[in-house]
Every structure is written in C-alpha cells, then in structure tokens.
Amino acid sequence: MGELIAIVSGKGGTGKTTVCAGIAEALALNGEKVLCIDCDVGLRNLDIALGLSQLGSLSFLEVCRGEYTLDHATCHPDYPNLFFLTAPMTCMADQITPEAFGAMLDTARSHFSYILLDAPAGIEAGFHLASRFADRTIVVTGADPASIRDATRTAEVLELMGKQNVRLIVNRISKKLVSTLNITVDDIMDQAGVSLLGLIPEDSNVILSAAYQQPLLSCTKRGAAAACRRIAKRIQGLRVPVKI
Ligand SMILES: Nc1ncnc2c1ncn2[C@@H]1O[C@H](COP(=O)(O)OP(=O)(O)O)[C@@H](O)[C@H]1O
Ligand SMILES: [Mg+2]
Numbered sequence: 242m243g244e245l246i247a248i249v250s251g252k253g254g255t256g257k258t259t260v261c262a263g264i265a266e267a268l269a270l271n272g273e274k275v276l277c278i279d280c281d282v283g284l285r286n287l288d289i290a291l292g293l294s295q296l297g298s299l300s301f302l303e304v305c306r307g308e309y310t311l312d313h314a315t316c317h318p319d320y321p322n323l324f325f326l327t328a329p330m331t332c333m334a335d336q337i338t339p340e341a342f343g344a345m346l347d348t349a350r351s352h353f354s355y356i357l358l359d360a361p362a363g364i365e366a367g368f369h370l371a372s373r374f375a376d377r378t379i380v381v382t383g384a385d386p387a388s389i390r391d392a393t394r395t396a397e398v399l400e401l402m403g404k405q406n407v408r409l410i411v412n413r414i415s416k417k418l419v420s421t422l423n424i425t426v427d428d429i430m431d432q433a434g435v436s437l438l439g440l441i442p443e444d445s446n447v448i449l450s451a452a453y454q455q456p457l458l459s460c461t462k463r464g465a466a467a468a469c470r471r472i473a474k475r476i477q478g479l480r481v482p483v484k485i
Pocket of ligand 2: 257360361
C-alpha cells in the first residue's frame with residue numbers, strides 16, 4: 242500500500258511546493274511510483290515546480306467526481322514513474338467533500354508507492370483536506386520568526402488531529418543566515434516541537450529552474466536538489482546524515 246505524505250506549513254511562501262516537487266522527483270529517480278497532488282485549490286503552482294506548466298493537467302476534482310480515473314493523471318515526460326493531478330481553479334477547498342477525496346486517495350494507495358499532497362498556506366479547509374488522510378506530515382519552515390511561529394501552530398493543530406508522524410524541514414537555510422539570526426536548527430526544532438527530517442539550502446537554482454520550466458533535479462545535482470535527494474532517502478527509511 243502506498244504512503245500518503247502531506248506537505249504543510251501554516252505560513253505561505255516557506256517552500257511547500259518546491260519541497261513537494263523536489264522530493265517527488267527524487268523518489269521517482271529512486272524507482273518509486275509517485276503521485277503528486279496539488280491541494281492549493283484556486284492558487285495552484287505545483288505544475289510550475291514540476292516543469293509541467295506547458296501541459297494541460299487533469300485536476301483531482303475531476304477524479305473525485307468520477308469523470309476520470311487516476312490512469313488519466315499527467316505522466317511526467319522526464320520521469321516516467323512520476324504522475325500529477327493539479328488543483329481545481331473553479332471551486333473552494335471547502336466545497337470538496339472529504340469522503341470523495343479520501344476515496345480517491347484510497348484508490349491511489351493501491352497504484353502508487355508514495356502520494357504527495359502539496360497543501361495551501363493556512364490551517365483552513367485546504368490544509369485539512371491535505372493532512373486529514375496523511376500517514377506522514379512534513380511541516381516546512383524558514384528560519385525566520387514568522388515561519389517558525391506558524392510552523393509551531395501548525396504542529397499543534399496536527400497534534401490535535403491525532404497526527405503522530407510529523408517531521409520538520411527547514412528550507413532556505415544558509416550558514417550566514419543562521420549565524421546572523423543567531424539561531425540553531427535545534428532552536429527551531431525546540432520551538433516548533435517537531436523533530437527534523439531535513440535542511441534545504443537557499444539555492445538560486447530553485448527560482449531559475451521554475452523560470453526555465455524545468456524540474457529542479459533535472460537542472461542540478463547540488464544545493465537544494467541534493468538536499469531533496471537526501472530527504473527522499475530518509476522517507477524511504479535510509480539513514481542519511483543531515484548537512485547544510
Ligand atoms: N531553497 C530555496 N532557495 C531559493 N528559493 C526558494 C527555495 N525554496 C523556495 N524558494 C522560492 O520561494 C518562493 C516560494 O516557494 P514555494 O515553494 O512556492 O512556497 P509555498 O508553496 O510554501 O508557498 C518561490 O519563488 C520559490 O522559488
Ligand atoms: Mg505552494
């Protein structure tokens with residue numbers, strides 16, 4: 242059975258979509274069959290991070306409604322075992338019935354080894370849609386106080402939901418930033434109350450790859466791409482040292 246992983250944060254712009262795309266590519270490169278679902282209803286952009294914005298993609302709502310099946314999910318041209326469903330643009334997250342969404346995810350579990358759910362910012366309907374059925378939740382934060390505060394609040398909400406497998410990714414980190422802010426990764430973990438899954442460095446290749454409509458991992462093997470590959474291995478259960 243496939244594993245459902247929600248990528249959440251609380252605050253917008255912390256890198257959920259970037260992290261979701263990078264981990265999905267890395268898992269696919271490692272031979273896993275992966276389905277990525279953009280849950281940012283009305284504001285989708287996971288297609289850009291995956292380098293799929295030129296292709297018209299099916300939305301998960303059309304699968305939930307039974308108009309299409311998961312066989313119609315967009316297959317990534319660079320990664321034959323990576324598939325994608327985009328977010329609908331014409332409805333609100335609270336109009337999507339959790340039962341229909343959950344039924345689609347149940348079917349997805351038998352077709353894919355990992356299903357990654359890219360959540361919107363906030364802790365409202367879209368967040369609940371993405372995290373409600375997840376086996377594992379990844380909270381993405383930056384090193385700045387607002388991100389950490391929102392990650393902390395998000396972790397509290399996840400705890401109230403009974404979620405146990407919750408881990409933290411600190412994104413856009415650099416040695417200079419850490420020393421300037423006088424904060425350590427341990428401080429961030431302590432504040433958020435969540436243990437670390439990985440660190441992702443600030444890396445201009447993230448912005449450049451999106452601008453060139455290329456998936457990050459096909460542009461570079463270094464920096465943020467290398468960090469996503471290390472995180473993917475940890476998700477697969479391998480022991481990989483944490484480094485910036
Ligand atoms: N590690 C990184 N290095 C540089 N830029 C990044 C990094 N992670 C994310 N970004 C940039 O930050 C912005 C927000 O990232 P995004 O993944 O869309 O965040 P979210 O999905 O949480 O709103 C994007 O422009 C993205 O290219
Ligand atoms: Mg996003």
